[in-house]
Amino acid sequence: MSSTAKVFVGILSVAAFAKAALYSNTTKFNHTCAIKPTIQSCSIAALDLANLDTCCTETYGGQLLSTQFWDTYTGREDEGQLLPKKHWTLHGLWPDYCNGSYPQYCDLSRQYDREPPHEVNGQRVQPYNGTGVDTFIKDWDRYDLLDWMNKFWVSQGQPSADFWAHEFSKHATCYSTFDVPCYGPKYRQHEEMIDFFDTAVSFYRNLPTYDWLAAEGIVPSNKTQYSLKNITAALKKHYGAVPYLGCYGEQYSQVQGSKNTSDHGLTVLSEVWYFSYANGRPQDGNVTHIDSTAPSSCAHTDGAIWYYERTPSSERPVHHK
Numbered sequence: 041m042s043s044t045a046k047v048f049v050g051i052l053s054v055a056a057f058a059k060a061a062l063y064s065n066t067t068k069f070n071h072t073c074a075i076k077p078t079i080q081s082c083s084i085a086a087l088d089l090a091n092l093d094t095c096c097t098e099t100y101g102g103q104l105l106s107t108q109f110w111d112t113y114t115g116r117e118d119e120g121q122l123l124p125k126k127h128w129t130l131h132g133l134w135p136d137y138c139n140g141s142y143p144q145y146c147d148l149s150r151q152y153d154r155e156p157p158h159e160v161n162g163q164r165v166q167p168y169n170g171t172g173v174d175t176f177i178k179d180w181d182r183y184d185l186l187d188w189m190n191k192f193w194v195s196q197g198q199p200s201a202d203f204w205a206h207e208f209s210k211h212a213t214c215y216s217t218f219d220v221p222c223y224g225p226k227y228r229q230h231e232e233m234i235d236f237f238d239t240a241v242s243f244y245r246n247l248p249t250y251d252w253l254a255a256e257g258i259v260p261s262n263k264t265q266y267s268l269k270n271i272t273a274a275l276k277k278h279y280g281a282v283p284y285l286g287c288y289g290e291q292y293s294q295v296q297g298s299k300n301t302s303d304h305g306l307t308v309l310s311e312v313w314y315f316s317y318a319n320g321r322p323q324d325g326n327v328t329h330i331d332s333t334a335p336s337s338c339a340h341t342d343g344a345i346w347y348y349e350r351t352p353s354s355e356r357p358v359h360h361k
């Protein structure tokens with residue numbers, strides 16, 4: 041990448057912090073995406089900022105990642121924070137850069153994370169200590185969305201609403217298409233947050249990981265291990281592109297009786313990331329699925345992966361998707 045481009049990006053970051061908008065020249069007016077061309081994020085046309093509407097084409101983080109978790113417990117069962125049976129849970133919808141690295145906390149005036157990093161791009165980040173973002177959803181009278189999020193967007197070790205706040209401030213503030221000026225002169229506070237939650241939910245609902253794996257005979261088990269290759273193939277069959285799979289736990293090479301001491305990949309399946317480009321606004325859901333650009337953290341040896349059953353008392357049945 042040329043040094044001119046780097047300087048350009050540096051200026052944008054400063055503008056993001058100072059002006060609370062990703063591009064200081066974005067006005068509140070005339071973002072009628074329905075009458076503008078549908079441009080694919082990360083395409084050549086998406087680089088031509090002077091001739092497109094950054095509210096209608098994703099130009100900041102053009103590589104979208106719809107991400108999910110497989111946890112076996114929440115650590116907050118006593119508070120009623122339970123996992124949805126036969127479903128992975130929603131993690132987020134991230135706007136990575138087209139080259140695979142990613143921006144974060146792009147607008148500190150919309151910082152709702154209670155445990156943010158100490159600093160980002162040399163800027164000190166204040167931990168948020170106000171009312172939870174669940175109250176913003178209530179202020180918008182979106183109790184149905186809130187119920188859904190409590191069922192399917194479930195965190196581990198922290199209240200789910202704190203996790204939604206983290207996802208919003210870390211990632212959603214880095215989308216050109218969810219930027220505040222895009223919502224026009226009658227913008228109401230948190231409008232873009234509700235829109236982001238809606239969009240993350242609609243992406244997730246098109247990606248039934250549990251069902252896709254089960255259809256290929258891959259179901260949670262505390263007795264049988266699976267192969268990364270088989271899990272990947274099962275998901276590719278349904279998604280049409282290769283997702284990223286994330287694992288934690290012991291390295292395969294460290295496991296007692298390991299058959300493959302050179303495989304340092306991890307052995308407990310816990311995450312999936314589905315990659316796509318947005319054709320027009322992510323909100324409108326027209327996406328092109330693409331292969332993951334990130335190497336899996338999971339062990340590659342046949343039969344090395346645990347896809348654990350959940351602790352029964354950590355789950356509840358859910359009656360709608």
Ligand SMILES: *[C@@H]1O[C@H](CO)[C@@H](O)[C@H](O)[C@H]1NC(C)=O
Pocket residue numbers: 067069070
């Ligand atoms: C919005 O669009 C109208 C009609 O094309 C145009 O007259 C007006 O100048 C535009 N406003 C701004 C602020 O760009």
Ligand SMILES: *[C@@H]1O[C@H](CO)[C@@H](O)[C@H](O)[C@H]1NC(C)=O
Pocket residue numbers: 052063064065066089090091
């Ligand atoms: C808005 O600013 C960006 C850089 O911040 C620039 O590339 C673009 O050409 C500008 N758009 C217009 C219409 O001037």
Ligand SMILES: *[C@@H]1O[C@H](CO)[C@@H](O)[C@H](O)[C@H]1NC(C)=O
Pocket residue numbers: 041049137138139140141
């Ligand atoms: C990736 O792209 C971003 C945004 O254009 C840029 O800031 C970053 O330096 C690039 N990273 C690499 C590794 O090229």
Ligand SMILES: *[C@@H]1O[C@H](CO)[C@@H](O)[C@H](O)[C@H]1NC(C)=O
Pocket residue numbers: 166167168169170
């Ligand atoms: C809450 O956060 C604000 C802004 O960062 C800070 O000024 C205030 O002291 C904090 N209050 C508490 C009780 O931590």
Ligand SMILES: *[C@@H]1O[C@H](CO)[C@@H](O)[C@H](O)[C@H]1NC(C)=O
Pocket residue numbers: 078079080319326327
């Ligand atoms: C979806 O995006 C593709 C690729 O840009 C475009 O050809 C198609 O017309 C779009 N579909 C809709 C319904 O907008």
Ligand SMILES: *[C@@H]1O[C@H](CO)[C@@H](O)[C@H](O)[C@H]1NC(C)=O
Pocket residue numbers: 300302303304305339340341342
């Ligand atoms: C052993 O692990 C390496 C590194 O993950 C992998 O490339 C290789 O295919 C594995 N061998 C067997 C027999 O699974």
Ligand SMILES: *[C@@H]1O[C@H](CO)[C@@H](O)[C@H](O)[C@H]1NC(C)=O
Pocket residue numbers: 265266267270342343
């Ligand atoms: C992976 O899939 C192959 C082909 O369907 C099958 O023979 C093999 O048993 C599977 N491996 C595991 C560990 O499930």
Ligand SMILES: *[C@@H]1O[C@H](CO)[C@@H](O)[C@H](O)[C@H]1NC(C)=O
Pocket residue numbers: 112262348349350351352
């Ligand atoms: C399966 O194993 C996981 C990981 O050890 C554990 O958390 C879970 O409770 C077990 N589930 C069942 C049904 O035994």
